[in-house]
Amino acid sequence: MHDFALALEQGNMESFYPTLSALWRSQTSVEELNHAFSIFFEKEIQLLMIDAMQPKFDAEASIDENGVLTIEGRYDTSPSVVHFSHRYILEGTDWRLIGINVQLK
Numbered sequence: 001m002h003d004f005a006l007a008l009e010q011g012n013m014e015s016f017y018p019t020l021s022a023l024w025r026s027q028t029s030v031e032e033l034n035h036a037f038s039i040f041f042e043k044e045i046q047l048l049m050i051d052a053m054q055p056k057f058d059a060e061a062s063i064d065e066n067g068v069l070t071i072e073g074r075y076d077t078s079p080s081v082v083h084f085s086h087r088y089i090l091e092g093t094d095w096r097l098i099g100i101n102v103q104l105k
Contacts, residue, residue, distance in 0.1 A: 087100070
């Protein structure tokens with residue numbers, strides 16, 4: 001989440017892009033990520049305050065039949081709660097991000 005929040009602070013996904021799995025990078029571009037998260041930029045959403053917080057997990061991390069690790073939780077920020085879902089795949093010896101969903105509710 002820190003890398004995502006930092007990209008929001010910077011106003012584009014350029015610094016976030018290298019943190020993605022090679023598979024995801026082969027399927028998307030920085031420009032496509034900027035478009036996907038454009039609402040965050042338009043509303044000037046800033047999330048670096050979560051660095052000082054511990055996430056609350058909605059369920060235990062799980063690995064599905066395709067080897068995808070899913071982590072879901074939230075940060076109890078105010079006035080909106082930050083909900084997240086991250087999906088990772090194992091590339092070499094590292095778990096690398098293959099999907100992210102962030103919502104403010």
